[in-house]
Amino acid sequence: MFKPLHIVPAGTRIDFMRYHKLTFAISVIMVLGSILLFFTRGLNYGIDFAGGILLEVRSEQTVDLGELRHKLDSLGLGEIALQTFGDANDVLIRVPMKDVADEKAQQTAVQTIKDTLGSSWEYRRTETVGPKFGDELKSGTAWAFALAMLGIMAYVWFRYEWQFGINALLALFHDVITTIGLFALTQIEFNLTTVAAVLTIAGYSVNDTVVIYDRIRYDLKRYKKMPLPELINLSLNTTLSRTTVTSGLTLLSVLALYFVGGDVLHGFSVALIWGIVIGTYSTICVATPLLLYMHLHRIARKEEAPEAGAPQTGR
Amino acid sequence: MLQFSKWKITTILVIILAGIVFAAPNLIARDKLDSLPGWIPKTVVSLGLDLQGGSHLLYEVDTKALQAERLQSVVDDLRIQLRTANIGYTNLGVQNQQVTLKLLDPGQIEAARPILQKAAGQLSLNVGADGAVTIQFSDAGAEQLKIQAVDQSIEVIRKRVDETGTKEPTIIRQGDDRIVVQLPGVKDPQHLKDLIGKTAKMTFRLVDEAAAASGQIPPTSEIVEGAPGSREEKLPLQKRVMVSGENLTGAQQTFQDGAPVVSFNFDTIGAKRFGDATSQNIGKRFAIVLDNKIISAPVIRSAIMGGSGIISGNFTSQSAQDLAVLLRAGALPAPLTVLEERTVGADLGADSIAAGKIACGLAVVLIVIAMVVLYGLFGIFANIALVLNAVLLIAILSLLGATLTFPGIAGLVLTLGMAVDANVLILERVREEMRNGRSPVKAMETGYREAQGTIFDANITHLIATAFLFEFGSGPIKGFAVTLIIGIVTSIFTSIWVTRLMTSVWLRRARPKALPL
Numbered sequence: 059m060f061k062p063l064h065i066v067p068a069g070t071r072i073d074f075m076r077y078h079k080l081t082f083a084i085s086v087i088m089v090l091g092s093i094l095l096f097f098t099r100g101l102n103y104g105i106d107f108a109g110g111i112l113l114e115v116r117s118e119q120t121v122d123l124g125e126l127r128h129k130l131d132s133l134g135l136g137e138i139a140l141q142t143f144g145d146a147n148d149v150l151i152r153v154p155m156k157d158v159a160d161e162k163a164q165q166t167a168v169q170t171i172k173d174t175l176g177s178s179w180e181y182r183r184t185e186t187v188g189p190k191f192g193d194e195l196k197s198g199t200a201w202a203f204a205l206a207m208l209g210i211m212a213y214v215w216f217r218y219e220w221q222f223g224i225n226a227l228l229a230l231f232h233d234v235i236t237t238i239g240l241f242a243l244t245q246i247e248f249n250l251t252t253v254a255a256v257l258t259i260a261g262y263s264v265n266d267t268v269v270i271y272d273r274i275r276y277d278l279k280r281y282k283k284m285p286l287p288e289l290i291n292l293s294l295n296t297t298l299s300r301t302t303v304t305s306g307l308t309l310l311s312v313l314a315l316y317f318v319g320g321d322v323l324h325g326f327s328v329a330l331i332w333g334i335v336i337g338t339y340s341t342i343c344v345a346t347p348l349l350l351y352m353h354l355h356r357i358a359r360k361e362e363a364p365e366a367g368a369p370q371t372g373r
Numbered sequence: 374m375l376q377f378s379k380w381k382i383t384t385i386l387v388i389i390l391a392g393i394v395f396a397a398p399n400l401i402a403r404d405k406l407d408s409l410p411g412w413i414p415k416t417v418v419s420l421g422l423d424l425q426g427g428s429h430l431l432y433e434v435d436t437k438a439l440q441a442e443r444l445q446s447v448v449d450d451l452r453i454q455l456r457t458a459n460i461g462y463t464n465l466g467v468q469n470q471q472v473t474l475k476l477l478d479p480g481q482i483e484a485a486r487p488i489l490q491k492a493a494g495q496l497s498l499n500v501g502a503d504g505a506v507t508i509q510f511s512d513a514g515a516e517q518l519k520i521q522a523v524d525q526s527i528e529v530i531r532k533r534v535d536e537t538g539t540k541e542p543t544i545i546r547q548g549d550d551r552i553v554v555q556l557p558g559v560k561d562p563q564h565l566k567d568l569i570g571k572t573a574k575m576t577f578r579l580v581d582e583a584a585a586a587s588g589q590i591p592p593t594s595e596i597v598e599g600a601p602g603s604r605e606e607k608l609p610l611q612k613r614v615m616v617s618g619e620n621l622t623g624a625q626q627t628f629q630d631g632a633p634v635v636s637f638n639f640d641t642i643g644a645k646r647f648g649d650a651t652s653q654n655i656g657k658r659f660a661i662v663l664d665n666k667i668i669s670a671p672v673i674r675s676a677i678m679g680g681s682g683i684i685s686g687n688f689t690s691q692s693a694q695d696l697a698v699l700l701r702a703g704a705l706p707a708p709l710t711v712l713e714e715r716t717v718g719a720d721l722g723a724d725s726i727a728a729g730k731i732a733c734g735l736a737v738v739l740i741v742i743a744m745v746v747l748y749g750l751f752g753i754f755a756n757i758a759l760v761l762n763a764v765l766l767i768a769i770l771s772l773l774g775a776t777l778t779f780p781g782i783a784g785l786v787l788t789l790g791m792a793v794d795a796n797v798l799i800l801e802r803v804r805e806e807m808r809n810g811r812s813p814v815k816a817m818e819t820g821y822r823e824a825q826g827t828i829f830d831a832n833i834t835h836l837i838a839t840a841f842l843f844e845f846g847s848g849p850i851k852g853f854a855v856t857l858i859i860g861i862v863t864s865i866f867t868s869i870w871v872t873r874l875m876t877s878v879w880l881r882r883a884r885p886k887a888l889p890l
Contacts, residue, residue, distance in 0.1 A: 061749070061889075062746070062747055062748050062749035062752070062889070062890060063746050063747055064804075065747060068804075068808055114721065116720075161710045161711055161712060162710070164711070165566075165570075165711055169563070172563070180718065180720065181716075181718060182717070182718040182720060182721040183715075183716065183717050183718065183721055184562075184714065184715075184716040185714060185715045185716070186711065186713065186714045187712075187713050187714075188710070188711065188712045188713065190433075190712060191431065191712040191713045198845045199845065201845055202841045202842055202844065202845030203841075205841045205844075205845075206837065206838045206840075206841035206842065209837040209838070209840070209841060210834050210837050210838060213833060213834060213837055214834070217830060250849075250850050251780050251849070251850065251853075253850075254780060254842055254850050254853050254854070257838045257839070257841070257842050258787065258838065258839070258842075258857070260838050261834055261835035261836075261837070261838035261839060262791075262835070264834040264835075265794075265831040265832070265834055265835055266831075268827070268830045268831050268834060269798065269827050269830075269831055272826065272827045272830065273827075276823075296805060297801070299801050299804075300794075300797050300798055300801040303743075303747060303797045303801075304791075304793075304794040304797050304798075306743070307739075307740050307743055307744075307790050307793055307794075307797075308787070308790035308791055308794075309790075310736065310739045310740065310743070310790065311732075311736035311739070311740065311786050311787060311789055311790035312786070312787065312790065314731075314732045314733075314735035314736040314739065314786060315732050315736075315783055315786050315787075317732075317735075318728045318731045318732045318735070319728060319732060319783065320724070320725070320728055322423075322725065322779055323779065323780070323783055326780065326783060327783075330787070
């Protein structure tokens, strides 16, 4: 058997803590920028949330977008957005909600568009979401989001000392907010699948943080005298190989999705790629250095006491 | 590490074996599967509409319209009853979802009460001392009306869909006043949507010939438009209904003089009413009205006593067929509104499946290679666990009868990436223990023990986020959440227990001096 590759050589000692002020600054800028973008530019809501009509059609020949636009604009359905993708035979037709007011009008509009285009097109996908249902999806999703966050918070709170809990949550919000910022910046469609991706990122982000926190807790008990920055660096370095491998492999599988997933999973895979990168970054550059400002020596001392009954930790 | 009790080994092997048995049917074609003996498990993962093509429609039953209609009929009833009983009233009408009127003489309240009571029926009646009357739905009454309307609508939709020969439709209630209709593999959802969406209230009414001649429309008549595609123009019709569609017992599409027509039969009550009405109005016209549009308005040449007749209204054979289906299935109690439609063509579905396969394949190949390069023999163990994880995941999805959606496939791909994380954690830890100079067995033992808590914590947070996604998500997203949840659970089993078993067997056989790690 050959010698397996050690992607991070044993004894690697990168001084992560040295640059933490710089990474804090970068993170603060990213978070503020994301919030600003969210409120100024806003998200490009897909029809799931905004309501409206989406048709995916395919033609035998290459599509003349100008001609198609001319045809559809004459219907007076408002600002119809056309977008080719794939090998230029496929077109996405989007009719935003504000121009087609209620459920009945939507159904009529779909029919009108189909009648206008005629039967030479293949109708690959037809979606309509009424204004009422769009609003419900929005609020349902908001609830899922809020409750998932609360659930993760509750677990982290229960499982860790509050210093860890707060930091893990700060990192979590950092990741989620910047992901939303990315969507505001790029104006990639924000829809139900994107939300699924963001929630998955939330899980991933905490997952990543938890692994390193477990290690730090372990090292705190093992090296009671070591100064905190040095100790955190040690923990980060010993887990660095795992961090690289896991992030790398997950990233690889998500990249596979990105390249073959097509339009349906485009936003989804973009969100996940970003989420994995930012989740890994935030663990090392946000969640962990924040511990420097918490009084962690107390934790170490507390856990020493046998009667403390602290939950059994994985190390 | 080396000690694996017999029952533990047996349990692990049984679970794996069961996984293989229950996942296997997914590899066999449906028709072959059906020909196998009965004891072989046959449940397979069902594909979501986004993968096999089809329509998902979410309807809302417009119960407000139903209530309004019910109240209006109370008004119409009262107008006639009170007049015949010679009871004076004023301001009769529907306001704010209640029937209101005022009796002119409060002394007549007791005389009016039985009439009001009868007209109100199940509705709650309130008579003030000054003669002010309100009739409205009680909360329970409105609720009951809603439930009945939705049940009845589901029944009618099912009949209509079944008539078209659509295979395996799903028609279920969702929440209070909604109906989900799923039509897998439907090529032309528009036609089905048209069929489902029609209220199909049919009435037979006399044409008000006097009004047609004079142009003066009395309050007992109204102008009704001709149906699009028919030869009829708008005509004044009497509001009174001779016979309604409820009295129909059957309807078929047939031909008359080479043109498609619809023949129908009345039940005994309908036949009698129709016979009476036609015998009294020979030479006049009557109209066949569907959803307030005149389909045809023939002249009554003779009394029609047999309880059957023919509607000829400029039909194509398709439209005659549709009308027959609608008449057989009966009318919807209330109009339906499409809240959400998602239709995917079969080709796009097939493309999605192909893309999903490529993504899964690509992810598996990349991960498998990377794990072998990084961890050698133990990478191979982890890879075997990874494949078993996929097998178990598919087995559980099959057993649950869960639906695999396109985002669900994404969940599968993602699970693959994250499933090896547990092994990465363990193996990195083992390496560390080796560096600390521990023996192979000791290093393995510590690695597994120490990594377990972390693996558990890390996966729980994932489960929490995903569980809420399942609870609140809709359709395809639910599919994503289901795959992810099951994937997380199975990955804990395979990456901890299965690899551990393999490692311990290997350690016992090879008795290595150093770990190839």
